[in-house]
Amino acid sequence: MTTQEKLAMLEEIMELESGSLNAGTKLEDLEEWNSMAALALIALMDEEFNKILTGKQIKEFKTVQDILDFME
Amino acid sequence: MINPLDLTGKHILVTGASSGIGKATAIYISKLGAKVTLVARNEKKLEDTLSKLEGEGHSVYPFDLKQVEEIEGLINNIVSQKGALNGLVHCSGIATMRPLSMTRTAFLHDMMLLNFYAYVELIRCSSKKNNFTEGASFIGISSARSISGDKSQTAYCSSKAAMDAATRCMAKELATKKIRVNTVIAGFIKTAMYDMFVGNAGEEAVNSYILGRQYLGMGETVDVANAVAYLLSDAAKFITGTGLIVDGGFLS
Ligand SMILES: NC(=O)c1ccc[n+]([C@@H]2O[C@H](COP(=O)([O-])OP(=O)(O)OC[C@H]3O[C@@H](n4cnc5c(N)ncnc54)[C@H](OP(=O)(O)O)[C@@H]3O)[C@@H](O)[C@H]2O)c1
Numbered sequence: 001m002t003t004q005e006k007l008a009m010l011e012e013i014m015e016l017e018s019g020s021l022n023a024g025t026k027l028e029d030l031e032e033w034n035s036m037a038a039l040a041l042i043a044l045m046d047e048e049f050n051k052i053l054t055g056k057q058i059k060e061f062k063t064v065q066d067i068l069d070f071m072e
Numbered sequence: 073m074i075n076p077l078d079l080t081g082k083h084i085l086v087t088g089a090s091s092g093i094g095k096a097t098a099i100y101i102s103k104l105g106a107k108v109t110l111v112a113r114n115e116k117k118l119e120d121t122l123s124k125l126e127g128e129g130h131s132v133y134p135f136d137l138k139q140v141e142e143i144e145g146l147i148n149n150i151v152s153q154k155g156a157l158n159g160l161v162h163c164s165g166i167a168t169m170r171p172l173s174m175t176r177t178a179f180l181h182d183m184m185l186l187n188f189y190a191y192v193e194l195i196r197c198s199s200k201k202n203n204f205t206e207g208a209s210f211i212g213i214s215s216a217r218s219i220s221g222d223k224s225q226t227a228y229c230s231s232k233a234a235m236d237a238a239t240r241c242m243a244k245e246l247a248t249k250k251i252r253v254n255t256v257i258a259g260f261i262k263t264a265m266y267d268m269f270v271g272n273a274g275e276e277a278v279n280s281y282i283l284g285r286q287y288l289g290m291g292e293t294v295d296v297a298n299a300v301a302y303l304l305s306d307a308a309k310f311i312t313g314t315g316l317i318v319d320g321g322f323l324s
Binding site for chain 2: 015035040054
């Protein structure tokens with residue numbers, strides 16, 4: 001899966017315009033990054049990447065790159 | 073002296089007995105004299121529960137209840153090896169939170185498999201001739217969430233509401249067999265499931281939400297175990313087709 005495809009998935013769960021995210025985007029700058037988006041991310045990791053993501057791990061994410069790294 | 077909660081010699085099947093409410097219930101009813109059969113997936117944890125039970129005749133049947141088609145064989149096995157059931161408590165359950173945008177049919181189905189389909193199937197099989205004794209009591213652990221909805225809980229709340237609805241129907245249908253069917257509608261109880269909820273929803277939000285509504289504070293597993301013991305006992309012989317609310321005031 002390409003980085004572009006992963007970014008598109010993240011844009012979809014946060015309902016952001018396509019192309020609005022890049023790896024360096026800080027999560028705290030995103031109004032759309034809230035508790036619902038975090039739960040959607042847990043679901044995405046489970047269904048698309050077969051990974052278990054916990055609430056604790058989510059708190060450690062600072063940038064979009066941190067999320068992309070977790071998807072590896 | 074009388075003990076209205078006396079369960080001496082009653083054979084009770086408890087699912088989810090490896091953790092939380094199911095584990096506490098199994099231990100508690102063994103102290104009231106019940107012979108308990110423990111079901112869940114984790115055999116090691118079931119053995120740990122077993123080691124904490126009082127009295128004799130208890131046993132462990134490791135089983136994945138999402139294999140709903142195999143439940144009939146499980147019940148037949150248990151009854152032939154341990155005797156007919158005086159009661160059954162379905163504590164196995166999952167409570168995965170997911171926003172509506174990610175709540176696809178496969179996810180709904182997965183939640184229903186354990187929380188709802190397995191519940192109905194356990195009762196369907198246990199209510200067959202020779203599998204139960206007269207006066208048997210079947211119980212599901214439902215949630216205040218079956219009545220009060222929340223964001224990201226469409227699947228969970230629906231599975232518990234389905235459990236409550238089915239309980240009312242099965243109670244009517246099984247009354248002629250002298251079987252009672254009820255749920256316990258639990259509020260927030262301190263277990264692994266609750267810890268997961270806090271991890272996902274954030275401690276502050278949860279605390280203000282819970283302390284604001286559940287004004288008796290945090291529930292303990294023994295609070296639910298007490299309600300279950302009551303519904304299992306003959307003291308509740310006139311109670312069927314209902315949900316006993318044990319929620320520290322949450323729904324009031
Ligand atoms: N805690 C609360 O605040 C609360 C409130 C209202 C209602 N409830 C309900 O109470 C019940 C018990 O919850 P809890 O808080 O005690 O949670 P818990 O500690 O997480 O226990 C869940 C139990 O379900 C079992 N389980 C999970 N998947 C299973 C499967 N595929 N097959 C068989 N067993 C399975 C687990 O055992 P294995 O992993 O060993 O299989 C475990 O024993 C649930 O139905 C829950 O919805 C809880």
